[in-house]
Amino acid sequence: MNQLSTERPVKPKRKLWRTRFKVARNTLCFAPRISYDDVCQPAVSEEELQHWGESILLSDSTAVLHRDGTITRRAHNMTALYANESLAQWDEVYRFHDRQTALHKIQTAKVYLPDGSVRKAKKVVQPYGQTAVNFYPLRPGVTVELEEQQDYFIPDRIAACMWGQEYFQFSIPCRRLRYTVAVAEPFTLQYRLHLTDLEPRTWKHGSYQVYQWDLHDLPGYETDDGTPHPREVLPWVDLTTLTSWEPINRFYLNDLEPPEKTPPQIQKLSEELIQEDQTEEEKIFTAYKYASEDVRYGRHPNELALEKTREVGSMLEDMRGDCKDKSSLLVSLLRHLGIESSIAILLTRMNGSAALLPGARFDHAIVSVTTASGERLWLDPAGGPVTFKDIPYNDQGTQALLLNREAGELTTIPEGGPELHQINRVCEGTLASDCSYQFTSEVTTSGDTAMEFRLKYVNRNEDYTSLTLEKELAASWTGARIEAPRFLDLKEISQPVRYSCQTTLDQWARQIEDIILFRIPWIGSMQTAGLINVQKRNSALQTPSPIRFSDSHRIQIPAGFSGYGLPYEHHFECKWGHYQASVRVEDSFLICARQVDHLGGIVLQNEYPEFKEYWESCTRADALDIVLMKQGI
Template identity: 75%
Template sequence: MNSSPNVTSVKPRRKLWRTRFKLARNVLPFAPRISYADVIPDSAIDGELQHWGEVILLSDLVAVLHRDGTITRRAHHIASLHANESLSQWDEVFRFYDRQTALHKIQTAKVYLPDGSQRKARKVVQPYGQIAVQFYPLRPGVTVELEEQQDFFTPDRISACMWGQEYLRYSIPCQRLRCTIAVAEPFELQYELHQTDQDPSSWKQGTYQVYQWDLQALPGYETDDATPHPRDVIPWVDFTTLTNWEPIAKFYRQDLEPPSKIPVQIQKLSEDLTRESDSTEDKIYSLYKYASDDVRYGRHPNELALEKTREVGSMLEDMRGDCKDKSSLLVSLLRHQGIEAEVAVLLTRANGTIPFLPGARFDHAIVCVTDEQGVRLWLDPAGGPMTFKDLPYNDQGMQALLLNLPAGELATIPCGGPESHQVHRQCEGKLSEDCSYEFGTNVSTTGDTAMEFRLRYINRNEEYQSLTLERELASSLTGARIDAPLFHNLTDLSQPVTYSCKMTLDQWARKIEDIILFRVPWIGAMHTVALVNVQKRNSALQAPWPIRFSDQHRIELPPGYHGYGLPYEQRFECEWGRYETSIYEEDSHLICHRQVDHLGGIVREEQYLDFKQYWEQCTRADALDVVLMKKPY
């Protein structure tokens, strides 16, 4: 990583005359133009085109931070197209910019036809800074070229700085990728490499320090629904000219920090909600429940672009707010009770897990509460109706920026593991000699699983809950009959979500003369489909996110039958999961225990066979038949 001065911020220098007159800046001296003739495709790529549907011939990216804090970005893209989905993406390309603060120029837009001819794309300048580029004609075998430059004439809204990230490999093959970053004095760049050790070339050009990655013959990276986020598995570079998080914290504090003088409406609301609370924890729960459950998520369409939190009166009037609004409201309610609370911003797990260098790259706001002993409690009032003290896995383990100090404070949100997202089921029933299994079940759920139940059912009446839960439970067991499904504490956010029902599985077992083959209907049964249904993978695999399935059955056996080959035990473990099951006989009852812990994580290509073996072992153990034999008279 390139070092940078330990100062709070860097002040820009005298404004460029091209900035004053809103003219395009020439950035080609940092990265001379590569023409279509330099990368013209040949017949050798036909096989790749048929496999991938598209091949990138050139991806040339330039980002320049000038001495006055303004930025120029240039992109030159040339690609050969084959598949229908690739062709349709190039029918019409839109670009948007603010004419008051920026200039966007389409420098080249062409279609190269297989017969050697070429056509210029049609550029349509529309109102409000929108440009539509229409490529025609498009058919398999054409090559498209788009070269564009955007000049910004005001510094970034946060500070005079530049930050961002660039991938050094794509999901489709790329014959040449060049990424150039130039930073003028007095700014300095720091960067971090991820999933690669490919350092850039670097040189001084006038008052600019230039960094450049120039890579060729990059293979594609096959992706599917089970592939992790690209930042976690393919090469990329993270860069910034910010030396610390202070400008970022200041920017978000202006938008998200509740007013120091708590509005009268909030004061009264806080007192009303906590009137019957006996302890500090009870107060926190009451206020959290209100912000999480009573205030619905969202905003009116005319406020979607508003970056600041909503005005208190409007929010309380329609009982609606997004993550910023809900978090700011909860902090105000807590602070009125003398409870230390702060807003924290983070980038959720769905966007990759690797922390960024300083930059405004956050998509969510939550609340951090600190008790008298200094212990922190993280609450997400916008993450759904989570059980109190539980946190969505999408937040867990992520880096958060607390807005409690002028320079902010980076903290890692604790990760609870599979036990914090749990489905626990206890069943007691009877297996009949006609092979039907009838049992009653009580299920307790925590974490994300409990939240998902509440999202589906919390605002519905008991009839709807019963009918829909019956369908949901029956869908995983063919032929199951569900009776008396009932939630017990769906609206109580202080407790796990629990429900009960009676279930009948007709002819669930198989009878062969005096032998019954019985398969235990485990909850959350393992399946091979979609996860490990191929012999090898060419890309990483996202293992199932952490969750624990624990299941217990106490089954009365048919008269005269006993278990054969019992007790039975199995244990499997790998980096991404743990599995254990035991089955034994006790007082004419079959006692069945099973616990599966999915641990999450990424399965690399070279680890896939190990994961596949583990998953198949668990699947076979789930599908095991218990042999019951009739005792001779």
């Protein structure tokens, strides 16, 4: 938790004459042009193109921050194409720019055909700063080249600065990757390497300090549905010229902060919602419930591009707002009640969890509340129908900037374990002599699992809820009959979500003469399907998000039968999960208990065999038959 420095951003020097007259700036002095002949040999083999679908010959990017705070960006790319989807992406390429504040020039756009001939792409300048580039003809084996430069003639809206990132490996092979950053005095660049120790070559060019990474023959990185975000597994560099988060705090404070003087609509709303005899926690809950449930998520299409929060009157009139609108409303309500609260902006977990250098890289807004006792609560009124005091896993463990007039506060939102996202089931049932298993169950869910149920069912009537829940529960087991499914606490977001039902599994067990083989229908049963079935992986694997499945069954067994080889226990663990299950006989009942904790995290390629072994062990334990034998045999 860090109070931010109040250091102001560096002031730019006088304007360049090319900025005044909106003329393109020269960047080739920092990174001389690389031609097609420099990278086209040897030719990419057809076998490699068939494997990857395409191959990058050149990825050359240059970013320059000039002394007046304006930026020039240049990109030069050449790619050999083969797969249909790769070809389709280059049929027509669009570029946009604001003619009042920037200049965009396409310097080269060509198609190199397999027979050695070259065709120029067709550039079509369209209204409102749009340019369409048509590459033709395209067929397997062609190489496309696109070289372009964009000059910005005003500094960034936040401050005269530059920030960004660059990956040093892609999902497809790259023959040459060059990344150049040039920063003019009085600015200075700081950078942070992630998953690499590759330092840049540096030199001075006039008043510019230049940093350059020049890499060759980079392998591709296989990806699939289980691959983590690139920032978690690929080498990359993060860079910025901002010396602190203070300009970011100041900018977003101006856009998102509620008015210092409480609007009359908020005062009236507070009088309608809040009772004087409520405790502090009850007041916080009432305000959160209103912002989360009563105000629906979204904006009118004509306000989608509006960066500032909506005016309170408009939001309360149509009862609609996005994450920043809902957060601003909740903060305004709480402050009117004398409860300390702030808007927190963050980059959600699905975009990687690495701590970033100062820059405007946020995609979500939530609320931080400090109670009179000093406890900090994190509330996400736009995260869905989340149980009070819970926040979605997508917000947890992320870097957050708390906006306040004292320069802001940079912190990390606490990350909860599987105990915060639980599915707990308690079952009582009977295994009949005809091998059917009938049981009643009550299930309690919390965290993201509770939120998912509310998202599906909270606004539906009882008939729809019963029918759809029946289908959802029956889908887990072949031949299942679900009766009397009903929610117990669906709409009360101060409580976990609970539901109950009666389940009949016909012919669930198998009888072989005097032996019955019975498989316990665990909730959240593990299976070796899809990504876990392969023998090895060429990329990292994102494991399931943290969640706990706990399950217990008390099962009446048929008269005259007893357990064979019982009791038994299974216990497996690794750094990505814990598994424990036990079965024993008490009188004429099977007592079965199981708890599985998915801990989340990333499995690297060399760790995959360990994870695969753990998962397969759990799967076999879940599928194990319980043997019941007739007494006296």
